[in-house]
Amino acid sequence: MKKLILLSLIILSVFCSCSIKTPEEYYKEKEKGKYTATISINCETAVKYKNSKRKKSEILNNYKVSYNKGDTVFTALKNACKANKIQFEYTGAGDSVYIEGIDYLYEFDCGKHSGWEYSVNGVFPSVGCNAYKLKNGDVIKWLYTCDLGKDIGAVK
Amino acid sequence: MFKNFNPIALFIYFVYVLFISVFSFNPIILTAGILGAVFYCLFTLEKKSVFKLFGFCAFMFLIITLTNPLFSHNGRTVLFFINDNRVTFEALVYGAVLGLAVIEVLIWFKCFSTIFDSERIIFLFGKISPKTALVLSMTLRFIPNFVSNFKSINTTQRLIGSDSRIKRYLNSFSAVITQSLENSVITSDSMKSRGYGLKGRTFYSRFRFSTRDIVFIIISTVLFALSIIGRTDFVFYPSIDAPSLSGFSIIGCFSFSALSLIPFIYELKEGIRWKYSISKI
Amino acid sequence: MEIFNIENLSFKYNKAEKNALSDINMKIRSGEFLLVIGQSGCGKTTLLKMLKNELTPLGEKSGELFYKGNKLENLSQRESASEIGFITQDPDAQLVTDKVYSELAFGLENLGLKKEIIRSRVAEFSSYFGLGELFERETNTLSGGEKQMLNLACVMVMNPEVILLDEPTSMLNPIFSAKFLNTLKRINDDFGTTVIITEHHLSEVFRLADRVAYLEKGFLKAYNSSKEICRELRGMEIEKTLPAPARIFNAFSIDKPCPITIKEGREYISKLEIKSIYNSDTEIKLSKTVLKADKIWFRYEKKGKDILKNCSLAVKKGEIYALLGENGSGKSTLLNVINGSKKAYRGKIKTDSRIGYLPQNPKNVFVKDTLEEDLKLINNSYKEIISEFSLSKYLNTHPYDLSGGELQRASICKVLLTEPDILLLDEPTKGLDNFAKIKLGHFLRNLCENGLTIVLVSHDLEFCAEFSDRCGLLFDGEITSESNSREFFSNNLFYTTPMSKMCKGIIDGAVNVEDIIGNG
Numbered sequence: 012m013k014k015l016i017l018l019s020l021i022i023l024s025v026f027c028s029c030s031i032k033t034p035e036e037y038y039k040e041k042e043k044g045k046y047t048a049t050i051s052i053n054c055e056t057a058v059k060y061k062n063s064k065r066k067k068s069e070i071l072n073n074y075k076v077s078y079n080k081g082d083t084v085f086t087a088l089k090n091a092c093k094a095n096k097i098q099f100e101y102t103g104a105g106d107s108v109y110i111e112g113i114d115y116l117y118e119f120d121c122g123k124h125s126g127w128e129y130s131v132n133g134v135f136p137s138v139g140c141n142a143y144k145l146k147n148g149d150v151i152k153w154l155y156t157c158d159l160g161k162d163i164g165a166v167k
Numbered sequence: 168m169f170k171n172f173n174p175i176a177l178f179i180y181f182v183y184v185l186f187i188s189v190f191s192f193n194p195i196i197l198t199a200g201i202l203g204a205v206f207y208c209l210f211t212l213e214k215k216s217v218f219k220l221f222g223f224c225a226f227m228f229l230i231i232t233l234t235n236p237l238f239s240h241n242g243r244t245v246l247f248f249i250n251d252n253r254v255t256f257e258a259l260v261y262g263a264v265l266g267l268a269v270i271e272v273l274i275w276f277k278c279f280s281t282i283f284d285s286e287r288i289i290f291l292f293g294k295i296s297p298k299t300a301l302v303l304s305m306t307l308r309f310i311p312n313f314v315s316n317f318k319s320i321n322t323t324q325r326l327i328g329s330d331s332r333i334k335r336y337l338n339s340f341s342a343v344i345t346q347s348l349e350n351s352v353i354t355s356d357s358m359k360s361r362g363y364g365l366k367g368r369t370f371y372s373r374f375r376f377s378t379r380d381i382v383f384i385i386i387s388t389v390l391f392a393l394s395i396i397g398r399t400d401f402v403f404y405p406s407i408d409a410p411s412l413s414g415f416s417i418i419g420c421f422s423f424s425a426l427s428l429i430p431f432i433y434e435l436k437e438g439i440r441w442k443y444s445i446s447k448i
Numbered sequence: 449m450e451i452f453n454i455e456n457l458s459f460k461y462n463k464a465e466k467n468a469l470s471d472i473n474m475k476i477r478s479g480e481f482l483l484v485i486g487q488s489g490c491g492k493t494t495l496l497k498m499l500k501n502e503l504t505p506l507g508e509k510s511g512e513l514f515y516k517g518n519k520l521e522n523l524s525q526r527e528s529a530s531e532i533g534f535i536t537q538d539p540d541a542q543l544v545t546d547k548v549y550s551e552l553a554f555g556l557e558n559l560g561l562k563k564e565i566i567r568s569r570v571a572e573f574s575s576y577f578g579l580g581e582l583f584e585r586e587t588n589t590l591s592g593g594e595k596q597m598l599n600l601a602c603v604m605v606m607n608p609e610v611i612l613l614d615e616p617t618s619m620l621n622p623i624f625s626a627k628f629l630n631t632l633k634r635i636n637d638d639f640g641t642t643v644i645i646t647e648h649h650l651s652e653v654f655r656l657a658d659r660v661a662y663l664e665k666g667f668l669k670a671y672n673s674s675k676e677i678c679r680e681l682r683g684m685e686i687e688k689t690l691p692a693p694a695r696i697f698n699a700f701s702i703d704k705p706c707p708i709t710i711k712e713g714r715e716y717i718s719k720l721e722i723k724s725i726y727n728s729d730t731e732i733k734l735s736k737t738v739l740k741a742d743k744i745w746f747r748y749e750k751k752g753k754d755i756l757k758n759c760s761l762a763v764k765k766g767e768i769y770a771l772l773g774e775n776g777s778g779k780s781t782l783l784n785v786i787n788g789s790k791k792a793y794r795g796k797i798k799t800d801s802r803i804g805y806l807p808q809n810p811k812n813v814f815v816k817d818t819l820e821e822d823l824k825l826i827n828n829s830y831k832e833i834i835s836e837f838s839l840s841k842y843l844n845t846h847p848y849d850l851s852g853g854e855l856q857r858a859s860i861c862k863v864l865l866t867e868p869d870i871l872l873l874d875e876p877t878k879g880l881d882n883f884a885k886i887k888l889g890h891f892l893r894n895l896c897e898n899g900l901t902i903v904l905v906s907h908d909l910e911f912c913a914e915f916s917d918r919c920g921l922l923f924d925g926e927i928t929s930e931s932n933s934r935e936f937f938s939n940n941l942f943y944t945t946p947m948s949k950m951c952k953g954i955i956d957g958a959v960n961v962e963d964i965i966g967n968g
Contacts, residue, residue, distance in 0.1 A: 285546060285547075286547065289550075297557070301544075301545070304544075304545040304546045304547070304550055305544060305545060305546070307546040308543070308544075308545060308546040308586075308587060308588060311586075311588050312540075312588055315588075319807065319809070319812055320812045320815070322789055322807075323805075323807045323812040323813055324812075324815060325789075326787055326788075326789060326805045327804075327805075327813065327826070327862070327863060327866060328866065330825065338815035338816070338825075339815060341815065342811075342812075342814065342815040345848065346811060346848070349541075349848060350538070350540070350541035351541075353536060353538055353541035353542060354541050354542065354543075354544060356502075356503055356534075356536070357534075357536070357541070357542040357543075357544065357599075358544055358554075359502040359503070360500060360502050360503060360529065360532075360533070360534040361529060361533075361554060361555035361558060361602065361603070361606070362525065362526065362528075362529025362530065362555055362558035362559055362606075363554075363558050364525075364558075365525060365526055365529065365558050365559065365560065366560070367560035368557055368558055368560060369556075369557050369560050369561060369562065369563065369566070370557060370563075371550070371553035371556065371557050371563055371566040371567070371570075372563070373549065373567075
């Protein structure tokens, strides 16, 4: 009995520390920031992939996203997705945040070498997206690859 | 009774059922499998253990169903957001199906373990190698003997009361090993004097392989093959997409339902036959 | 026709100084029930083991052994396995597999018989031995008597010509051992299977034997029919172990045929003109009560049945109190409640004394590699007590290598080091031969004279009659009758010593053989 009470207390406290919002509330919120960056999300490779059901390669095109000082590529993606009601999913926390899927397109959906990568100003950084600090006016591109980045020019 | 089929036939049957249960992610198939196993359990197990099993299964089902949406954020129908992560209806359904899969395997394993007692398991091994079967049988005798000897030595030592607890355990353990070694000399003499080591040792079991076992295997195999051919998977992400009902998929679901209901139907048939023969008397 | 022909057989174990067997000549007839007797260490077991190739120990052997006219050593392994069966005294360690039916099939599997033949053979013999109800049981769950019966069935299922048995009943209680021996006799009668058996306790087995061989220090001293041999053994030390009628016979006249059974004994004894007996009633000691069990109730499981029901017991200082009763009457349970390892759910144990406890298996008392190390575990003042027990020479021996009687004494010694006032013994005579038993009895008496109080549980009525002060019969969870030993055994009709049964109504109050023939 004691254990049961303890367990329910733990669950309750975890529950309370979470913020729960309805979709309407969530998408109504506007993220404001001093700086802006340009973000595009593209999955052209997935459209070309054999037997693909995806028709549209453009998910987001040159969207101006605002952010605050110290924010990262990950924050920019989150803000952009929120503003445009785009689904995305990530795992991990801190520097090791990893983007699993955007707009229902997940890693491994197009073969075992597929997944999301990003470039900033045409360069593919070798750090995680939440470890890359933005500078004003950066151009971010999220690109889907079917071949470990070779098909999007990340690897030569 | 169903468990009186030849263990090999039973084993094949369980492999079929568990194979499909593990590799198909189809709520219809899973539900059919669960129903088959549940009916059989209700027929053969004691009420108390059935309640226990079902209680545990319900708990597992709830846990899996509720946790999946917390870890998977895929799906178009958003119910609400927790800390910027969407909790979706699709993930909830996916969790429920995953829960079904888990409890199906659980209940079938329960059926497996009630049917396959040590005798049946030894029989299966005996078919592969009589020596392994003997070793298994000797082990099954040795372990409880060892444990009870250890307990009685330890009790005696506790009553004499000369050592700390840990030391006593260690001493008792070494004593029980020495005693076991001593006994093993007598055992090996007994084995030798009864001709162990002669060439051409055979394996005796009380199970026979009869025509009804062959019929059982054939029926199961046919149903298994049909279920494989008619296999259809559901798609859950980003939105739930049930496959259209084609002829194949109907046959698949039907075959698997039939396959998983075999134990129950067999018990039912035997039960009715028994009642009928009693009323004749 | 002879099944075994032993010619000038001598045998010496490696590293031994003396011969274990010296110049043995025996012709053992086919279909005979042969009993081999002798003190521990006389070579009985060695002789039995020589008769089966697989069990022949290492050592120097001379002389010849013939089996059915051919040299035994030329007998093939296959024939040896099926024709010569062997059973030892340990009922448990002889078993190999986990289930009763697989144990029955074990030998036949080794012979490579077909499944169908094994099936019918196993069925035949399990019904002959009445093992039907045990058939699917696990061998671990059988009682000692059931295990030994199973061992016999396992040998018989191979359809042997001869069965060798090495003290098969020494670990069984009297009821099971009578059942076992009678089954053995029935096999002997029904199948003509030759039986060669060694035993210490002769009251049951002696009347079953056709012939008896007596070994002393490796020499065959006497070999004759069971009636004749009693006369030949007259005056020898082994005489004390003979059945009560034969001992009376030897003490008085030996011109008639020797009585072996109680029935023959009564007939013989009624013709003797003895009215008085030597030993007068033992005095009841009027010392104070040191241990009191007050209305004890006990059961093992919450919803199980009560093992002890309102059981009360009072033990006086310096006495030997024997608790008797059939299997499962709760004797050992009562000891466990007294020693505190089990708790009564109602009732109390009242005592100010320290209690020492010895379990049924004295091996469980020892956990180290030598006796000395083991005694050191208790305290360092063991030197004195060990020489009192005349065990000093075994200090460097592994406890398990001691003989039954020595092991029992050593275990008592270890428990006494904890300085108890009351000693609880669970079947102390189990597995001991008569000489060791008598020695143990005197030893216990001695301890009591020095102030120790002993409560023992036993099936051995003759031992209790001779050495205990008071006896209590435990039945249905309580002590139903209790009195001093002589009164107890002379009042009981069935639950009493063979001597008492034999003298009932003829010589009143005679319980032990010594009551009539004196201690001389």
